[in-house]
Amino acid sequence: MDQNHSDKPAGAPTCAQNADAGAPTGGTGPERRNSARRKLAAVTRLLRGEPLETLARELNVTVARLSEWRDRALVAAEVAMKERERDSRDEELLRLKAKLGEVTMANELLEQKIAALEGGRPLARRRSRR
Secondary structure, three states, X not given: OOOOOOOOOOOOOHHHHOOOOOOOOOOOOOOOXXXXXXXXXXXXXXXXXXXXXXXXXXXXXXXXXXXXXXXXXXXXXXXXXXXXXXXXXXXXXXHHHHHHHHHHHHHHHXXXXXXXXXXXXXXXXXXXXO
């Protein structure tokens, strides 16, 4: 397998330069997983205008796979842009949720302690002395 990749385009991410390192030789080995960083670098290069086919060949992935990465990145970016900005009410909600969690945990611990003190049976009712 020819690994002469020293003629990278200017600005190519360094993580993509060694993208083929450690890849199984031949088509019989298991497919290698790509890191999120490598995928994002590839998508960034696509969005900057590098040709899809050329980049797919360089990174040793199919055009369909590279297109899928691009589409998923664009959907995630759209979702991120739709998120509303946080305000003081959000901070208050977080504080109250944390407080609720603390109170709930204390309540559960007290219930466990009561159950342990009772020995698994409820407290006996007091009988009147009449």
